[in-house]
Amino acid sequence: MQLKDRVALVTGAAHRLGKSVATALAEQGCHLVVHYGSSEEQAAQTVEELSNLGIEAVALSADLSLEQEIEGLFDRIDSHFGRLDILVNSAASFERQAFESVAASDWDRVMAVNLRAAFLCSRQGVRLMEADHPTGGPPGLILNIVDLSAVLAWPGYIQHGVSKAGLLHLTRIMARELGPEVRVNAVLPGAVLPPPGMTTDSTEWRRMGERLPVGRTGEPAQVGLTVVFLAENDFITGEVIYVDGGEHLLGAGHRRPGAES
Template sequence: MTRLPDKTALITGASKGLGYAVAERFAREGCAVAITSRSLPELEAAAERLRAHGTEVIVAAGDIADEADVQRLFERVRQAWGRLDLLVNNAGAFNGGPLTELSVEDWDRVIATNLRGPFLCTREALRMMQPQGVGRIINIGSISAQRVRPGSGPYSTSKHGLWGLTQVTALEGREYGVTCGCIHPGNILVERRHTERQEDQEPMIAPEDIAEVALTMAALPPHCEMLEAVVLPHRQAYVGRG
């Protein structure tokens, strides 16, 4: 028995990494998925692999920080399915460095991707989900929303903001049957970290580990809301982190 039969999901930043892992896990559970990122070739390659699970896949390249791109994305979903059950706000960017050396361009790029993008997608998702009387939004945050590190100004700020957006969305969605939760991952061994990895680096977990948590949240009964989950390697410093 599949856990997401006849469900539809939109996942941002889903051509690779954690976003793809979530899309693949949902597809294995019978969910039709719409995937988006900036790279159409990467999306098409990801979609081919996802379709091997026998699910319907919508591909839409675009920038989630661009309002027009987001509106086109959701219109595509509306025309194809007429409804949306799940939104996973996963796409993210990271630029760091000391605040005294951080450029406005780097700050704006991270905030646009990590906070403006989820807002735009959440707004469009609510416009679809509220008339349905049901829906679930899952935001991919970070333990940086709770334990910051030096040199992570724009990233940590954006993830603090995403946690705030999660709570407001949960509150405003309550009377319409729309739930919202946030997953705060620790270190994830995504593609870029494979090339950077050294033996003395911090412990890592796989994208598939977080995808299992996203599935748990997505498959909850509609009357249940998992507001927050912190998931990290058990050996990673968290309490007392600095």
């Protein structure tokens, strides 16, 4: 798919990894819907920075744990752009919690954002993609951002890991169901951004990188590059690309310093 003048929605795009993905798409000429939950000021700042790249960007808020708000988000995209070509499901809730203390409400809260919202956004997104992509046209694209907890059994992240494993499987099921009008892929980043409270110049972050097969941590822009690659290559669907410096090769026994806190 040629990316110039396509319309992309990135959920959770006000800051951090979602912002990097939105920036990578904007640099290729995509117009951007910068979705945010509570980070209004950062979303406005992101829109300003993306607009400086010469594309149109708008910030739209929605609580992704609520179906009605998701519907409203897509109605506003329809009113504003009248189309959607790329949906990146990046927003997530990353919670560490001991198995015994996970209440039904904790389970539901994480599943609602990490898995159900991705499904509901995809269902809404497909409506806008298919309207604009009659059979024979370039397919739309859904990209799900997962993490290593989808494939490795990390203790202490039960609802998060199950939600990401579900998102990975949802990727494959949707790739079959939604073709040929829509392709669906996943990106699996590893240590590309330190967890809140840790800085990129800290000893923990450097040590985390030294333990990886590539010997260093990555950068959010490397995830953006992968998203652009998957968007441009129309012959890839149902695929997951690891952008983790080989961390998955170390197995679940390997613990990132600081990841536990």
